[in-house]
Amino acid sequence: MSDAGEFVDLALQRESSWEKAMETRERLGGSLKVYGASVGAVRGTIRDALKRYKNLSHDDIAALSSELWDEPVFERRLAAVVLLQTKVGLxxxxxxxxxxxxxxxxxxxxxxxxxxxxxxxxxxxxxxxxxxxxxxxxxxxxxxxxxxxxxxxxxxxxxxxxx
Known part of the structure; x- marks a missing residue:
């Protein structure tokens, strides 16, 4: 896993709670694994990752979004979406x-x-x-x-x- 991917994944796991995980799992119906991080935590994690890894090119953004998406974890995939939303101009x-x-x-x-x-x-x-x-x-x-x-x-x- 890339440094940026590992940063995002670990941050999402640290931001998780079992209560949020249960609520999200119930809402999604078990189609994906769930860490239990809030949407705000996902957005903040991507914001922090983009500050930490400032010079990500188009190819870096594409690779990171794919890396986050590869694991069937809701928050990782949501982080990939937020990353693409943030960098849609690229x-x-x-x-x-x-x-x-x-x-x-x-x-x-x-x-x-x-x-x-x-x-x-x-x-x-x-x-x-x-x-x-x-x-x-x-x-x-x-x-x-x-x-x-x-x-x-x-x-x-x-x-x-x-x-």
């Missing part, structure tokens, strides 16, 4: 492949919805020209996919508030 249309994988593997709409609204939507709105055309075609294709999470993400990314 993302490019080729990041759609990674984001598609995240959506397919999310296990909960609590991860799908912010990926769609706070990562995909701003990414699509920022792209121009051929990159925008390609990205929109990809997301429109998602709207026809059998995976309900991917269809929902496509609808939300393309402007629907609720699909």
């Amino acid at each position: 993302l490019v249309n080729t990041d759609l492949t990674r984001i598609e994988g995240f959506i397919r593997d999310a296990g909960t709409l609590e991860l799908v919805d912010p990926l769609a609204k706070d990562v995909l939507r701003p990414l699509l709105s920022r792209l121009a020209g051929q990159a925008k055309d390609r990205a929109e075609r990809v997301v429109e294709r998602w709207g026809q996919d059998p995976d309900h999470q991917l269809r929902r993400a496509a609808a939300l990314a393309l402007g629907a508030d609720t699909p």
